[in-house]
Amino acid sequence: MTTPGGTGLVRDLTDEQARAALVCKWGLVEPDVLPAWVAEMDYAVAEPIIAALQEAVALGRTGYPAFAAGGRLGEAYAGFAGRQFGHDVDPGRVIATVDVTAGVRLALDVVVPPGPLVMPVPAYSPQLALASMCGRERRDLPVDPEAPRAELDLDRLEHEFARGARVLLLTQPHNPWGRVFTRAELEGVRDVVTRHGGWVVCDEIFAPLPLGEHEHVPYLAVEGTAEHAVGIVAASKAFNIAGLKCAQVVTGSAALHERLASAPMARNDSWSVLGVEGSVAAYTEGDAWLAEVRRTLTARRDEFAALLAAELPLARMRPLEGTYLAWVDLRAYGHDDPAARALEIGRLQISAGHDFHPGLTGHARINIATSADRLAEVVRRLRLSLT
């Protein structure tokens, strides 16, 4: 089944296909549970990616990847960034790494001097542990749950840098805020950071997935950021290939590139050769599929908002500008942990808000990257659980 008006490039998986394909999202739940949790999409992988992987395997391309910066992957990403974001990337300055979180760790460990890390919260939950893993204090930059729009609190950011923070972990488009930051917002971040000689490590895993009319601006595409920022990107979320294990670390400065590229091999040698093949295919042959998946997700987003308004009118959701992960305030229904109730009563697996924002009750993150029918069922099960 495809979205009405779609080109048919993006194909919904049946339950059986999804269970076979998505061993985490669908495989880790009981058979009667509808999964709308981990960030994977219930859509078939794009044909050019499947073809590239099949060809690579047939050639026996299953050894080590080419351990060097740039190469085919650098060319492919630079082409993609130019077409999608108007961002001029030097292909030789694209460094492969196993995944985005590892790229963030690499940047923190190799480039950023010791000192506290500022973490906007709610945050992608596994990354809440990153500061302590990298020997840093974590300073949270929370969004007020009452705020009509999730915004970076630049005054507080300034305050944190003034009292010793060294680096901001900036995720954009933001999971789970659903925000696509504007150029003006990013310039605001740049101004604070440069005033204090700080750093930005930018997780742009969702860069290809702004929705509707929104446009992603890579942080490194903002003037005056090259000397203090490292970007980490991947085709993994937008093309559903996270398991292939290949992300890219991007810099705008020769000196920063040199430091990252000359890190000891034991620090960064785990990306996979099939990840390179899949990413090259996504970046060079995936534009039409990507355009279609963005249209599909934009349609799902609008349907989800309408379903919530009709069935759970007390739910609050800020406009979802990017990603396919909706952050929903369900406090009005009076349950501290709506995700636990959804699982127990509705047999629906969604993500508990407190995992992303420690101490915050009554919120959940809901993955809307599924078929229209399943999305309606998600909301039906949620209503059953909460009302």
Ligand SMILES: Cc1ncc(COP(=O)(O)O)c(C=O)c1O
């Ligand atoms: C913002 C963000 N960063 C990183 C990741 C994880 O990516 P990886 O598996 O490449 O580390 C996710 C996964 O959903 C994410 O949402």
